[in-house]
Amino acid sequence: MHELSIAASIVDAVTETVSRYPGARVKEVRLRVGALASVIEDSLQFCWGISVEGTPLEGSMLVVNTLPVVVHCAVCGKQGELASLQSFRCPHCGELASDLQQGRELEIDSIEIDEVEEAV
Amino acid sequence: MTTRIVELRRGILKKNDELAAGLRSRFTSAGVLVLNLVSSPGTGKTAFLERTLRELRAKGARVAALVGDLETDNDARRLAASGAPVRQINTHGICHLDAEMIDKHLGAWEGVTLPTLDYLFIENVGNLVCPSSYDLGEKIRVALLSVTEGEDKPLKYPTLFNSADAAVITKMDIAEPCGFDRELALKNINEIRPGIRVFETSAKTGAGMDAWLAYLAAERAARIV
Numbered sequence: 001m002h003e004l005s006i007a008a009s010i011v012d013a014v015t016e017t018v019s020r021y022p023g024a025r026v027k028e029v030r031l032r033v034g035a036l037a038s039v040i041e042d043s044l045q046f047c048w049g050i051s052v053e054g055t056p057l058e059g060s061m062l063v064v065n066t067l068p069v070v071v072h073c074a075v076c077g078k079q080g081e082l083a084s085l086q087s088f089r090c091p092h093c094g095e096l097a098s099d100l101q102q103g104r105e106l107e108i109d110s111i112e113i114d115e116v117e118e119a120v
Numbered sequence: 121m122t123t124r125i126v127e128l129r130r131g132i133l134k135k136n137d138e139l140a141a142g143l144r145s146r147f148t149s150a151g152v153l154v155l156n157l158v159s160s161p162g163t164g165k166t167a168f169l170e171r172t173l174r175e176l177r178a179k180g181a182r183v184a185a186l187v188g189d190l191e192t193d194n195d196a197r198r199l200a201a202s203g204a205p206v207r208q209i210n211t212h213g214i215c216h217l218d219a220e221m222i223d224k225h226l227g228a229w230e231g232v233t234l235p236t237l238d239y240l241f242i243e244n245v246g247n248l249v250c251p252s253s254y255d256l257g258e259k260i261r262v263a264l265l266s267v268t269e270g271e272d273k274p275l276k277y278p279t280l281f282n283s284a285d286a287a288v289i290t291k292m293d294i295a296e297p298c299g300f301d302r303e304l305a306l307k308n309i310n311e312i313r314p315g316i317r318v319f320e321t322s323a324k325t326g327a328g329m330d331a332w333l334a335y336l337a338a339e340r341a342a343r344i345v
Contacts, residue, residue: 002214002215002216002249002250002253005214006132006133006253009132009133009135010132013128013130013132013134014128017126017128021124021126024124027123031132036278036279036282036283037253037279038249038250038252038253038279038280039253085278085279086275086278086311086312087311087312088278088282088311088312088313088314089311096310096311096314096315097314098313098314098315100282104283106131106132106133106253107128107129107130107131107132108128108129108130108132109127109128109129110125110126110127110128110129111125111126111128112123112124112125112126113123113124113126114121114122114123115121115122115123115124116121117121117122
C-alpha cells in the first residue's frame with residue numbers, strides 16, 4: 001500500500017544522481033528487495049509509470065531483484081535460505097533461527113543511462 | 121549516445137533512516153525510552169496504551185504519547201483521559217507514520233520536551249504491512265495481536281512480527297469465549313520471531329500488566345540510564 005511513496009523515493013534519488021549527467025535519460029533502474037521488505041513488486045510496477053512521468057526517468061524500466069531471507073543458525077553454525085516465511089528455522093538442522101543475514105534490503109542497486117555525447 | 125551503468129547502492133528509504141537515526145540519538149541522550157506500537161485496526165492498541173499510561177503515571181513515571189490515525193482525534197482524546205500529554209498525528213490517507221512526521225510533531229508539541237519524559241509511546245496507524253518499513257527512531261517495536269484475530273496472524277504478516285522486539289496479546293479476558301488457542305498463538309509468534317518476549321494482557325481486567333510494566337522499567341534501566 002505504500003508502494004507509491006517508495007516509487008517516489010526512488011525517482012527522487014535517481015533524479016539526483018542523473019543530474020550529474022546533463023541531458024541523460026534513464027533506461028533502467030535496478031533494485032535489490034528482500035523478501036521481508038514489505039514491498040509488492042506488482043504494486044510497485046503499477047506505480048512506476050505514474051511516478052516517472054515528466055522526469056528523466058520517463059519510459060525507464062524497473063527491474064526488481066528479489067532476495068531470499070538468509071539466516072545464520074546459532075545451533076549448527078551454518079547459513080542458509082529460509083524455505084518459507086512462515087517458519088524461521090535453519091534449513092540445515094531445523095532449529096529456530098533469529099539471526100537474519102539477508103531479507104530486509106530495500107535498495108537501488110544501479111541505473112542504466114543513455115548519455116548525450118558532448119559536442120566537440 | 122553512450123550507455124553507462126551507474127552504481128547507486130543506496131537505501132530507498134535512506135532519508136527516513138537517517139532522520140530516524142538522528143531521532144534515536146536524541147531520545148537516548150534525553151533519557152527517554154521510545155516504543156512504537158503496531159497492529160491491525162481494532163486490536164486494542166489504544167485501550168492497552170491508555171491503561172499503560174495510567175499505570176505508569178500512578179508509579180510516578182513521566183509519560184507521553186503520539187498517536188497516528190488517518191483521520192480524527194478520537195484516539196488522542198481517549199488517551200488524554202489518562203492525564204498524560206497526548207498529541208494526534210493525522211496522516212490523511214498515508215498508511216504509516218514516518219520519521220519526518222515524528223520529528224515535526226515533537227518540534228511543535230507545546231509543553232513537552234524530550235528531557236521531561238521517561239517514556240514516549242508512539243501508536244502507529246492500524247496496519248500490519250507498511251509500518252514495518254519505517255523506522256521511527258524507537259528503541260522497542262511492539263507488535264500487538266488480539267485474541268479475536270486468529271492465531272495465524274503472525275504467519276500471515278511475518279514481515280511485521282519478525283521486525284518486532286516484543287509482542288503483546290490483547291483482550292485475554294475474552295480468550296475463552298473466542299475459542300482462542302493460546303499454545304498455537306505462542307508457537308506461531310515464536311516461529312516467526314524466535315525468542316521474542318510475549319505479554320498476555322487485558323486492558324479491561326489489568327491481567328498481564330505487571331509483567332509488561334516490569335519489562336518497560338527493566339528496558340529503560342538497561343538501555344537508557
